[in-house]
Amino acid sequence: MHPGDEADRYLRMRGHTTVHTPLAGVHDHNRIAAAYADADAALVGHEPLSADVLARAPRLRAVVRTGVGYDAIDVPAASRLGITVSNLPGINANAVAEYTLGLLLAAARHLVHSATAVAAGTWPREPGRELRGATLGLLGYGATARAVVPLAQAFGMRVLCTTGVPLEERTDGTVHFVELPQLLAEADYVSVHTALTDRSRGLLGAAAFAAMKPTAVLINTARGGIVDEGALAHAVRTGRIAGAALDVVSQEPLAPDSQLRGVDGIVVHSHLAGQSEQARTAAGLEGAAELDASLAGRPRHAVSAGLLPVNAQRPDTTTAKER
Structure with a gap:
């Protein structure tokens, strides 16, 4: 997001003053x-x-996450302080779905390994695997997972899914909805598309990897x-599973001493799945609209209980910080 872009113009047209403070790199609390x-x-x-x-x-009354996940925000604390917290469901679903297929293809055909080896002066010729006929297991059935389904099927993949979504919302008859143990046992590729919650934290651990195929x-x-x-x-190091392609890690940027470093078969990317030009533009503009609505007491995608009353007192000129 930048001064003068669509989101910035929208907020200024709505009477807000905008201040841009990019916070890149390692997060500093102060x-x-x-x-x-x-x-x-x-x-x-x-x-x-x-x-x-x-x-x-002390003046903060609305926070809008320009994406889907909001686990980095202490929502209960925000609620206690009367701060509305919103996210933007599905805003980057297509971008993440396409990126997911990119990671699948790269893993199946060893594209990162090949390019790295050629750059180092060798010429690897190990065969890869075709996606056609393989089984893709989706953890979650939100907007992104649903967008992955037709892309995977276009490559001839069979799609399994494990989800807590109610039965009446599982509308795609081409997807096989199964419990997690069956998905882990049958999937050639396991793709994660669920929120980070207390229940899902550490969900994929030693027991899950032991249940997966050695080629998964x-x-x-x-x-x-x-x-x-x-x-x-x-x-991965012991051959229990074949590898992993990660766009996200527990500490970002990846820590110098991360256990994921130096493991053949694990490729880590820099949290780029939702970062297409189209998704960024849409997130900025939709986020600006949600912010304006939240300040007026009419949030459309609130995830917190601390909603600002319509008649709440606030200064005539607001300052909306954009990231």
């Missing part, structure tokens, strides 16, 4: 708190908004905390 100190509302990326950070922002590959474009990274590194 720097994050300082960025929100005088803001009435904020469009945020992945930076963590702890209870302490929120408490140090893990794909994660959701949240790093869903995977036990130590168990994953051990499983």
Whole structure:
């Protein structure tokens, strides 16, 4: 997001003053708190908004996450402080779905290994695997997983899915809905598309990897905390599973001493799945609209209980911080 872009123009047309404070790289707690100190509302990326950070922002009344996952925000603390927290469901589903297929293809045909080896002066010729006829297991059935389904099927893949979505919402008759043990046992590729919650944290650990095929590959474009990274590194290093392509990790950027480093078969990318030009533009504009609606007491995608009343008192001129 940049000064003068569509989101910025939208907010200014709605009477808000915008301040851009990019927070890239390693997250610094005090720097994050300082960025929100005088803001009435904020469009945020992945930076963590702890209870302490929120408490140090006395004017803050609305936070909009310009994506789907909001696990980095202390939503209960926001609710206690009367701060509305919103996300943008499905805003980057197509971008993440296409990226997921890219990771599948790269893993199946050893594309990263091949390019790296050629750059190093060798000429590898190991055969890859075709996706046609393979089984893809989806953990979750939200907007992104649903967007993955037709792309995978276009390559001739069989699709399994395990989800807590109610039966009446499982409308795709071409998807085989199964319990997690069956999915792990049958899938050639396991792709994660579920939110990080207390129930899903560490869901894919040693027991899950032991249940998977030795030829299986893990794909994660959701949240790093869903995977036990130590168990994953051990499983790939010992041949328990074939490999993993990760767009997300538990600590971002990847820590120098991460157990995922130096493991043949594990490829880590820099959280790019939702970062297409189209998705970024849509997220900025939709996020700006949600922020404006939240300040007016009419959020459309609120995930917190601390909703701002329509008649709440606030300054005539608000400051909307964009990330």
